[in-house]
Amino acid sequence: MNLRKVLFILSLVALVFSALPAAAQDEPIQMTMWVRAINFQTQELVDQWNANNDSQIELTIIPPGEFVTKMGAAVAAGDPPDIASIDLIYTPAFASAGQLVDITEYVRELPYADSLTPAHMNLGLYEGRNYAVPTAVDGSFIVYNIDLFEQAGLDPDNPPATWDEMLEAMRAINDLGDDIYGYWFSMNCSGCNAFTFLPFIWASGGDVLSEDYSEATIAEDPIVREALQFYNTIWEEGLVPEGASIDSGANFATAFAAGNIGMAGTGNFALSLYQNDYPDLNFGVFHIPGRDGGAASFGGGDVIAIPAGTEHVEEAWRFIEWTMSEEPQIEIYAANGQIPLRLELIDNPYFEGDDRQMIAASALAVGHTPVTPVYNDLFNDANGPWLEMLQIAILDGDIDGAIELGQERFTQIMEG
Amino acid sequence: MSIPPNTLNLSWTQRRKLTGLLFVLPTVAFVTVFFIIPLLMTVYMSFHDWPLFGERAFTGLKNYSELGKDRQYLKSLDFTFRYTLLVTPPIFALGFILASLVRRNLRFIGIFRTIFFLPVVIGLGVSSLLWVWMLDDRIGIFNKILLDLNLVPKAQLFLGRPNTAMNVIILSVVWKTVGFTMILLLAGLQAIPDELYESAEVDGAGYFRKLFYITLPLMRRFIALALILSVIGSVLAFDQFYIMTRGGPRNSTISIVYWIFNNSFTYFKMGYGSAMSIVLLGILVALTGAQFYVLRERE
Incomplete structure (x- = not known):
C-alpha cells in the first residue's frame, strides 16, 4: 500500500468522523426524565420546555415508595434517565456511589448560586463538589381548621405555640362531636412522620442523630422520649381517628381536607391541593412548635441531578438551568403555589398578601434535613426502625421498649 | 415421503x-x-459485599456469619414457619372436604368444581388487593356484615393488629389456594377403584375405617405432591404480606422472602440477600427431602 492510498483512507476516516456530530445535531435530542409522583409542577416545566426547544424530554412519574429501588436498578443495569428529580435526602446515597455527574463547574457560573435553598444545595454536595441543585422545596408545618377553632372557642389568630397548647386545642376540638377529631397523623407511613414528627424534636433542641450524623441519640436524648409521650397522649386520648393508626400515607394530605380534623402536620405540596381542590376549606398555617415554644421544619423536597452515563449532559444542564431562571420560577412555581427555589424570589406577586404561603415559605428558615447515606434504611423504609419505634411507643404505649429497639436498630444500620 | x-x-x-x-x-x-x-x-x-451499584468486594463467609446476628432474619424465619404450620392444615382439611364433595360425577358437579377452583386462577397480587378492600374498616364488606349482625361494636382494623392480621391473611390464602389442593386430592380420590369400597362395605367397614384403611393409604402419593407444593409455596410467601400489610403492624408479618427482597432492593445489599437465599434454598431442600422420606411408598 503506497502513501497516497494511506492518506486517502485517513482523510476518508477523518471526513466520516467530522461528519458524525453534524449528523447528530440534525436530530433533536431526546431525553428522559424521572420524577417521584408528588404534587410538584414538573409536568408543566417539561411541557413548556418541549414546546419551546428542539430537544424533547419524556417524563416518567414513579411512585415515591418505589423511586430508590427503581433508580438503583436502572443505574445498576446501566440504563438511567438523563435527568432525575430525586427526593433530596437520597442525594448523598447516589452521589457517594458515583452515580451522578459532577456539575460543580456549571453551578459556579450561576449568578444566583448563593441564593438557592441551602438545605438542598447542602445535600447535593459531596466531598466539596456539587452533584445536584434544588427543583422542589417542601418544608413541613401544621395546618389548622379555622372554622373548628372558632367553634371550639379557640382563637384562630393565636394558634398553639407549645405541645401543651396543642393538646388543649385538640381536646377542645375533639369535644365538638363524635366524628370530629383534634389531630391527624398517618401512623403507618414512615416518611410522613419523618417529615412531620421529627421537627417536634428538633424545635425542642433534641435530635435522634448526633450532630455529625455518625450515631443515634435516641436513648440518650430526653426530648425524644417526651415527644413520643406527646404523640402517645394524642393516641391514648382518642384525639385522632382510629384509622390513623393504619394509614400508610394515602390520607396524609386528604384527611385534613375532609373538614373534621382540627390540625395536621403537612407540607407545601398540600397547600396547592387544598386551595385548588377544596376551596371551602378555611385553614391557616403555623410552624411545628417545640415543647415550650420555638419552631422547626423538615427541609424536604427534590433536587435535580444528571445520572452518570447519560450522553446529554450539556442539554440536560440547559434544561435544569432554565427551570431555575426567573420566569418559570415565578410563572410556574409561585403561580401554582409552590415555593420558588431562589430565596430572593419568595417575595413575588403571587405570594403577596397570602399569609399561609408566607408562613409556609418562612418554615424554610427553620428547615433541617438529616444528611446520611442510610436515610432510606433508617427513616423511609416501611419496615425500618423509625416507623416500628413510633408504632410501639405511640400506639402500644411501650416507650421504653421502643427507645431501646430504636437505638439498637439505628446503631446497627449506621455501623453498616 | x-x-x-x-x-x-x-x-x-x-x-x-x-x-x-x-x-x-x-x-x-x-x-x-x-x-x-x-x-x-x-x-x-x-461471598461478596455486592451493592446494587458501586464497588464490589470479596468478603468470604462474612454474609453468612452476619445472618446469626440479624434479629429480623431470625424473626422472619420464625414467622415464616409459624405461618406455614398454621396455613397448611386448613388448606388440607378444607381441600379434602371439597374434593370429597365434588368427587362423584353428578349433574352440574362441574359448576361446583369450577367455583371452588376459580380463586386459584386469580393472581395472588390481585386477590391480595381484593382482600385489602374487603377487610377495610370503612368500605369493606366484612365490617359491614359484622356491624349489621351486631357482632362487633365498631369497625375492626383487621390488618392493623398483629394477631388479626395473621389470621385474615391465612383466611385469604386458604380461599386462594384451597382449590388447587382440592384438584390434586380429587385426582387421588378418583384413582381409587370403587370395588375396594364395596368389598370393605361388605365386610362391615364404616366411613372412618374406609378413610384410614383405603382412602388415605392409596392417596399417599397425591397427598405427598400436594403437601410438598403447599409447603414450598408457604415458605416462599411474599406477595400477600407485601400487599396486605407491608410487613406490618410493628414488622410482625415480614416473611423470609420479604426480608430478602428488602435487603437486596431497598438496602441495596445484594450479596447479603444472596446469602439468605442460599440458606433458604438449603432449608427448603431439607424440608422437601424430609417430606419425601416420610411419605415414601413403602414396599
Whole structure:
C-alpha cells in the first residue's frame, strides 16, 4: 500500500468522523426524565420546555415508595434517565456511589448560586463538589381548621405555640362531636412522620442523630422520649381517628381536607391541593412548635441531578438551568403555589398578601434535613426502625421498649 | 415421503440417542439459563459485599456469619414457619372436604368444581388487593356484615393488629389456594377403584375405617405432591404480606422472602440477600427431602 492510498483512507476516516456530530445535531435530542409522583409542577416545566426547544424530554412519574429501588436498578443495569428529580435526602446515597455527574463547574457560573435553598444545595454536595441543585422545596408545618377553632372557642389568630397548647386545642376540638377529631397523623407511613414528627424534636433542641450524623441519640436524648409521650397522649386520648393508626400515607394530605380534623402536620405540596381542590376549606398555617415554644421544619423536597452515563449532559444542564431562571420560577412555581427555589424570589406577586404561603415559605428558615447515606434504611423504609419505634411507643404505649429497639436498630444500620 | 439422508453416518441406536438429546435440549437450555446460571451467580454473589451499584468486594463467609446476628432474619424465619404450620392444615382439611364433595360425577358437579377452583386462577397480587378492600374498616364488606349482625361494636382494623392480621391473611390464602389442593386430592380420590369400597362395605367397614384403611393409604402419593407444593409455596410467601400489610403492624408479618427482597432492593445489599437465599434454598431442600422420606411408598 503506497502513501497516497494511506492518506486517502485517513482523510476518508477523518471526513466520516467530522461528519458524525453534524449528523447528530440534525436530530433533536431526546431525553428522559424521572420524577417521584408528588404534587410538584414538573409536568408543566417539561411541557413548556418541549414546546419551546428542539430537544424533547419524556417524563416518567414513579411512585415515591418505589423511586430508590427503581433508580438503583436502572443505574445498576446501566440504563438511567438523563435527568432525575430525586427526593433530596437520597442525594448523598447516589452521589457517594458515583452515580451522578459532577456539575460543580456549571453551578459556579450561576449568578444566583448563593441564593438557592441551602438545605438542598447542602445535600447535593459531596466531598466539596456539587452533584445536584434544588427543583422542589417542601418544608413541613401544621395546618389548622379555622372554622373548628372558632367553634371550639379557640382563637384562630393565636394558634398553639407549645405541645401543651396543642393538646388543649385538640381536646377542645375533639369535644365538638363524635366524628370530629383534634389531630391527624398517618401512623403507618414512615416518611410522613419523618417529615412531620421529627421537627417536634428538633424545635425542642433534641435530635435522634448526633450532630455529625455518625450515631443515634435516641436513648440518650430526653426530648425524644417526651415527644413520643406527646404523640402517645394524642393516641391514648382518642384525639385522632382510629384509622390513623393504619394509614400508610394515602390520607396524609386528604384527611385534613375532609373538614373534621382540627390540625395536621403537612407540607407545601398540600397547600396547592387544598386551595385548588377544596376551596371551602378555611385553614391557616403555623410552624411545628417545640415543647415550650420555638419552631422547626423538615427541609424536604427534590433536587435535580444528571445520572452518570447519560450522553446529554450539556442539554440536560440547559434544561435544569432554565427551570431555575426567573420566569418559570415565578410563572410556574409561585403561580401554582409552590415555593420558588431562589430565596430572593419568595417575595413575588403571587405570594403577596397570602399569609399561609408566607408562613409556609418562612418554615424554610427553620428547615433541617438529616444528611446520611442510610436515610432510606433508617427513616423511609416501611419496615425500618423509625416507623416500628413510633408504632410501639405511640400506639402500644411501650416507650421504653421502643427507645431501646430504636437505638439498637439505628446503631446497627449506621455501623453498616 | 422422503427420509432425510443419514449424512452423519450414525447407527440406529446412535440416531435414537441423538434424537432424544435434541428433544430434551430446549428444556436443558431453559433450566440452564433460568435456573442453573442464576443459582451459581447467587452463590458467587453471596461471598461478596455486592451493592446494587458501586464497588464490589470479596468478603468470604462474612454474609453468612452476619445472618446469626440479624434479629429480623431470625424473626422472619420464625414467622415464616409459624405461618406455614398454621396455613397448611386448613388448606388440607378444607381441600379434602371439597374434593370429597365434588368427587362423584353428578349433574352440574362441574359448576361446583369450577367455583371452588376459580380463586386459584386469580393472581395472588390481585386477590391480595381484593382482600385489602374487603377487610377495610370503612368500605369493606366484612365490617359491614359484622356491624349489621351486631357482632362487633365498631369497625375492626383487621390488618392493623398483629394477631388479626395473621389470621385474615391465612383466611385469604386458604380461599386462594384451597382449590388447587382440592384438584390434586380429587385426582387421588378418583384413582381409587370403587370395588375396594364395596368389598370393605361388605365386610362391615364404616366411613372412618374406609378413610384410614383405603382412602388415605392409596392417596399417599397425591397427598405427598400436594403437601410438598403447599409447603414450598408457604415458605416462599411474599406477595400477600407485601400487599396486605407491608410487613406490618410493628414488622410482625415480614416473611423470609420479604426480608430478602428488602435487603437486596431497598438496602441495596445484594450479596447479603444472596446469602439468605442460599440458606433458604438449603432449608427448603431439607424440608422437601424430609417430606419425601416420610411419605415414601413403602414396599
